[in-house]
Amino acid sequence: VIKHLQNGEYLAKINRIPIITNIPISDKDRRNIIKNNKLSADYISKLSIDAKRNLKIISEIEEAVLVRKDPTLVFSTNIEHAILLKVLLSDRAIRSECVFGNTPPKDRENYIRQFKKNDLPVLINFEVLREGFDAPNIKTLIIARPTLSIVLYSQMFGRALRGPKMGGKSKMNTIVDLDDNYRQLGSVKYAFKFFDSY
Secondary structure, three states, X not given: OHHHHHHOOXXXXXXXXXXXXXXXXXXXXXXXXXXXXXOOHHHHHHHHHOHHHHHHHHHHHHHHHHHOOOOEEEEOXXXXXXXXXXXXXXXXXXXXXXXXXXXXXXXXXXXXXXXXXXXXXXXXXXXXXXXXXXXXXXXXXXEOOOOOOHXXXXXXXXXXXXXXXXXXXXXXEEEEEEEOHHHHOOOHHHHHHOOOOO
């Protein structure tokens, strides 16, 4: 069904780029994931400040914005991570804005409007823009937010699936997917391999 919808241009075809981070995971966090199906705040924070991981993210954003000229939506690890990415992009003269749950509605609407009009190359968000967010111009999606929920992952992934016959602007979009070590544990593996065939 998915291939049929992609061939019919209702859904965009996806160039999925998994980025392997190899960030060590402690035995405590490993046990917590297996037992409680939950990521600790400490582990999430560790991911958000990892220099090599962030360099890979910035490199992919640069490729998307400067080379492919793609409007790029980023799901950050946490709020602090979103702000850090914005600062790193600013150092490289790439304009971006952040939206969070507590972003004033006027500012959020302004950033989203600029992004949809292609006046803002990169929109970084945390805890918002997963569902009900309609930006047909998205061509690159960066999933840097760790999650054990296939529902949340699907909502993020879905932002790049709209094809031309559903109002999307592209037949082929790019999804950069941060493949952190926790994904290799137990049922988590299923959640993050779910979309591989697409």
